[in-house]
Amino acid sequence: MEIAIHNETTLAIAYDAGLVKVPAAEYFSVEYWQERQAMTGQAQGRGSAWFIEAPFGPVVLRHYLRGGWAAKISRRTYLFTKVTRSRPFREFHILAALYEQGLPVPQPVAALCEFHGLVATGAILTARIPDTxxxxxxxxxxxxxxxxxxxxxxxxxxxxxxxxxxxxxxxxxxxxxxxxxxxxxxxxxxxxxxxxxxxxxxxxxxxxxxxxxxxxxxxxxxxxxxxxxxxxxxxxxxxxx
Known part of the structure; x- marks a missing residue:
């Protein structure tokens, strides 16, 4: 993997430069892929996961959601301290470490953290494991x-x-x-x-x-x-x- 970080004023993207040549926040938008008729399905878990045929391969898009009482305030936003401690970045780097050790996990493709003051939203793209x-x-x-x-x-x-x-x-x-x-x-x-x-x-x-x-x-x-x-x-x- 070639892990790289793309920074803008209110967002950061961790990504595998060997897969994603030009990272963009739009890649984490359900509407973006729907408009391009690239959505192939959806799965249910703690949150929703969408299956996408992206230019860089079949991927799964998942947004970070909150549960419990906090979800009554906001389902998608969570407390922000720093990018490296954000949920998407932490999961991306854990997945990368496990994947490089040869453990059976999906390959991380990219992770997005958007922050505004003390709150953030996030999403992650992982390679889809076929026929599962x-x-x-x-x-x-x-x-x-x-x-x-x-x-x-x-x-x-x-x-x-x-x-x-x-x-x-x-x-x-x-x-x-x-x-x-x-x-x-x-x-x-x-x-x-x-x-x-x-x-x-x-x-x-x-x-x-x-x-x-x-x-x-x-x-x-x-x-x-x-x-x-x-x-x-x-x-x-x-x-x-």
């Missing part, structure tokens, strides 16, 4: 508890462990932030508010507990007996058993 579906989608499909899925859960556990060994704590590890491609390779996405501590192995208990709660919430009630063995396989993969 979320673990939540897999859970909803028939046969999730079958023997055919046995290796899947161990691979998910192994994948999560690799991130923890790299010093990464994920702020929202749930079934919608785990992707599986056509070959059933496992990827993690959405590193907003994540923490990367190189040289440290993260205690992953809180991450695993959050993932377990997510699975319990999404698992089909008529197939609930498949959850416990699936989780046992995930834990075995996580602990290298």
């Amino acid at each position: 579906r979320t673990l939540a989608d897999v859970i909803a499909a028939p046969g999730i508890g079958s023997a055919a899925e046995t290796g899947l859960w161990a691979r998910i556990g192994d994948c999560v462990r690799r991130f923890h060994e790299a010093g990464l704590w994920h702020a929202d590890l749930n079934a919608r932030n785990i992707l599986l491609d056509a070959a059933a390779a496992v990827f993690l996405i959405d590193f907003d508010r994540a923490r990367l501590m190189p040289g440290k192995t993260v205690n992953g208990k809180s991450n695993l507990n959050r993932l377990r709660r997510s699975l319990e919430k999404l698992w089909p009630p008529d197939r609930l007996n498949g959850l416990a063995p699936a989780w046992d396989q995930l834990e075995a993969g996580y602990h290298g058993r």
Whole structure:
């Protein structure tokens, strides 16, 4: 990656100069891509994500949103201190570090921080991993508890462990932030508010507990007996058993 920073009076863009030749704030606008008929879809998570066919390749655009009581004041603005501490810049650099280590994450393309006084808005563009579906989608499909899925859960556990060994704590590890491609390779996405501590192995208990709660919430009630063995396989993969 060739990480570069583009600065203007009230905005900054971090980007991979090997992909984006001329960074522009318009690249982070949903309307900009709609006008060019470049939107190919949308996904739902904590916030919306839009799939775009950009000149620099297929990408996912995500805007940073706030939840809880703060969202009643403003859904998109958040407290601003400095560009390097902004949510989009922090996630961009965490993704870049993980990507360059060979961990299964989407390649960061560009991140935007727009600031006005003490508030800011932001967005991020990441390369789209082809032919993927979320673990939540897999859970909803028939046969999730079958023997055919046995290796899947161990691979998910192994994948999560690799991130923890790299010093990464994920702020929202749930079934919608785990992707599986056509070959059933496992990827993690959405590193907003994540923490990367190189040289440290993260205690992953809180991450695993959050993932377990997510699975319990999404698992089909008529197939609930498949959850416990699936989780046992995930834990075995996580602990290298």
